[in-house]
Amino acid sequence: MVETMLQVSLTLFGVAIVIALYRIVFGPSLPDRVIALDMIGVNLITAIAIVSVILNTKAFLEVILILGVLAFISTIAFSKFIEKGGVIIERKRDD
């Protein structure tokens, strides 16, 4: 019973990632794609947690923290790039 519920929820997270992938490929603007990428990162965190429950191991729990930090930093860098045209060095944009 518990095993089936865990596998069903892992499948549902896979469905959510595939739907977000559609938005990354066909998204009309760059912020759409960044939002969908952020959502994929967050869903990947939870999928890894469920995998570690199914495999009955504690080895994957460090990956959760690393992925959370990476998703946050990448979203911040992308938003700074979209807004100001550069991540570390500021460039002037034409518009």
Added chain:
Amino acid sequence: MSVNEMIEFIAALLILVGSIMAVISAIGIIRFQDVYSRSHAATKSSTLAVSLTLSGVFIYFLVTESFFSVRLIMGIVFVFLTSPVSGHLITRAAYRSGVKMTDATLEDELADVIWKKEHQVDETKEDTNDSSSNRNEVLE
């Protein structure tokens, strides 16, 4: 059915509800009209999904192996803190870079504020001819 099995079942139920929330937020991502409502769907319900699922995993490890995982708690707190911040920043960048709203938008009050601020900065620019500091004022 012992107490441990019942708590284990509750943890699995939390994980299942979290995955259903994730699918709902994914449906919101493909169904909404523009970037701003899509970020509404992506950040809020994803935060709820992650909190529910990681709480379920935490309870599961606490019951079955009596393992108090500090990393899972740190993961929950981190996602809970950073997901609204990143959603706000990406929406702000989208607005500042001029992504169009949907046609169903009734009113845009932020446009008046930003336009008035840039207008004032333009007036001071004509007075002082110092463009770099004014540009920083606009961006901040």
